[in-house]
Amino acid sequence: MGLQRVVRSCIVDAPIERVWAVLRDFNSHDQWHTVVAQSEIEDNKTSDRVGCVRNFTLGDGNHIREMLLSLSDKDHISTYTIIDATVPLMRYVATVTLKPVTDGNRTFWHWSSSFEAPPGMERELRDMVAHGVYEAGFANLKKYLALGQTASRQSSFARPLTTSAQAIEAPAIRLRDYGQPSEMRLETVSVLPPAAGEVRIRQTAIGVNYFDVYLRKGWIPEFLPLPGTPGMEAAGEVIDVGPDVTSLLPGDRVVYMCPMPGAYASVRNVPVSFITRIPAGVDEQTAAALLLKGVTADYLIRDLGHIRSGTRLLVHAAAGGVGQLVCAWAASMGAVVIGTVSTPDKARVARDHGCAHVIVTGNYQFSQAVQSICGGVDVLIDGLGNAARDDNFASLARCGHWISLGQASGPLQDISPDWLVQKSLSFSRPVAFDYVATQDQLNERAARVWQALQTGVIKTPDIQKFALRDAALAHEKLESRTSVGSMVLLAS
Template sequence: MIRVTRSAVIDAPIERVWAVLRDFNSHTAWHPAIAESAIENGEPPDQVGCVRSFTLRDGNRIREQLLALSDAEHISTYCILDATLPLQRYVATVQLKRVTDGDRTFWHWQSTFDAPRGREREFTELVGKGVYEGGFEGLRTYLRRRPGTPMQRGAASGPAMATQGIVAARFGGPDVLELRPLAARAPGPGEVRIRHTAIGVNYIDVYVRKGQYRMIEPPAPLGMEAAGEVLEVGDGVAHLLPGDRVAYACAPPGAYVGVRTLAADHVVVLPDHVDDESAAALMLKGMTAEYLLHRTHRLRAGETVLVHAAAGGVGLLLCQWAKALGARVVGTVSTDAKARQARVVGCDAVIVGRDYRFAQAVRDATAGRGADVIYDGLGQAAARENLDALAMCGHWVSYGQASGPLERLSVDALGEKSATFSHPVLFHHTADRAALTQMASRVFDACRSGTLRLDIRHRYALAAAAQAHRDLEGRATTGPLILMP
């Protein structure tokens, strides 16, 4: 029995590579040795048991059957039923694994078979080099320039594209937001132009609009996250193609537009199981939950978590994920309706009120001990109670300031409980491309597994962005808000 094994790294996300390889008839598009191919009896090309009949460019004919297919493990197995080549008992397996240092994929391809006596070396070379190594290079070429899709590459001097966007005419309240005609320039080297299909609304947009975070100089568009479709890519962009479904969450602001050009390194390809609206609601808030739970404070089973604004966009994700990690979750909300929503996603105890008095209730819910970690997106209003609500040697994580910025903290006050204080920023974590892809993948995987479930109740037309801001600041919303261009 002959065994042939080859491996390669493909410079593309695993979702894109698997989308091609799971189609049992796709090899006619990317493998240089295939002349023509068809699935027999009109069966779907990803149906286990289907048979593909194809002709090689040298004239040989082969019939192969799909034996197994696993989307969860990115594995497919197939065998040769009959062939003009003297390959007997041929069984092959394709397996993909995610490379952790970027948007790349490890591809392992192996087979076992028998060959005529004296021709073992010939067929080992044929399979190893002609089929496997040739296939690796063929797929790389296909992913760089998808057949049938012209590879549109922009240039810095190319034409701009007319669009509309929401601009902060000056710093101030929601009334400063205006819908204006804008232009999205052609992508230069390392850039991508995207047509947005859904745009996320986040509290950081409020900070920027008010001038609390000086990330724009009015008049300028707001927005930090969106999902959409790639229109063109600039020179040097290898991980994206026109037509790809993508999403991003990054600075500088500028997402409240129909079409946007930005650095391609900020953009990730969406897996099939994440739709555009979910992606626009997930990228910033989901990755915030990811770094809070897995990086800033690595949550352990049995710990007690206090989540402020537990029915907000980030809060609902934090509660679900923390519960899945085995934590006891206590949440604060402003209304009874929000309390019901917080309980649905896993809060063991919910504290209702608008006066930011919660420390005693937290101690009551924890037999006097307090919370091991507090995830605080409120800022100033909750500060006076957080230390009282914190357990000895607890961790106070301040990741937002919806009620205003924190005043200077007393080191002596922290010392009274040997407490740890953190003030993390998402974009510091995602500045590294490898970390960004790892964080996004963990969020997408949590959605696939059911750990994270989204309920998008608040959709606004792009022109109604000011109303979305009023509702968000007025604490009239539950969960994520999105704008529809």
């Protein structure tokens, strides 16, 4: 049996980042290649993990299992091999390589393979791979990329991909005075065409975060000058892109977290560097409920808390948005997780999300219980602020790390070095946006969040939903201490 070779190439009329975004996803073929009816990655692995196995059901009823052998985002190359198939392709190894075409936003795509075939079937199988798989794949992917543009051109907010786009009138929450939730009112605003480096997004789900409450109250006015629109994260569909944007196209499903507020809106322009794609299998509401809180859990556990097996960890508001994620993730790493909550119902939720010990307290009295459970904690994740200040100090073990995440009960007062030195404590005051300062960092942290979701390390969050116009009700709920899990506003 001789080794058969098939080599095909084409030019795609799209920038390399765009083509690679589809091809690097080892599980994307059933979305764009007509030969593949269904694609599934086995064993809950992510589709960019070398060694993962995809299981194809082809349109003609055949089955193929292929393993990813290598994936290079730097060189835009992936290789894979067939490990099992009902078609007689033996020792099949294929390589996909992309190169940018330097005369514009186009991409050279090279697809090659070698394999063995049973005697007499060489030509038939070479033709099948060359035409049925590779040539058809080129045509299908070009159609798929073009469809993204066409679909959005037909949508109600559509415009062609030119700089002559119009402003769009769309509903958004406006805050004209700091204060009560009722200060947030729905108005119609004009959203200009995206500037260089931006895309315009039709948002479907907007994540509500406790930080939005601080801004609404006017605690950090430099962050949200008036009149302004609150909100730091949302998910939706790109409807058009700014002049120099090549990595996203209309029709792409995206989610972002952005340090400039403005997310409580149905249409918004966002700089590309704050945006990441939503993977297949994650819906937009889950993405908006998870991104900022999941990224926060990721940096708390990995970068600041250095959580490992046996770490004694105290998490306040353990049934809340961030709380649920931190508890579940840290417990999966073997930490001894202690949570505080204000009601027995929330205690059940916290236990469900990995809390080994739950302290029910509505008035920030928890240090005695902490001391009797574990003699003091190594890491404290504190979103409560001033009312819990003294009990937090009393709950920490020697050399403990106090991570002051937020201040739901009011701004934290007087943390002096002379106080901390009594127990050799360290103190951190982090902000999530500093941990995703580049788009690569955002993509990397987001990928870990999606993977934790896919593998069941964290559960799909409990999501409470409100219409965009009811943003005030969502804030009332959040501040009433009756919410559980995450909240999203639905914009369309």
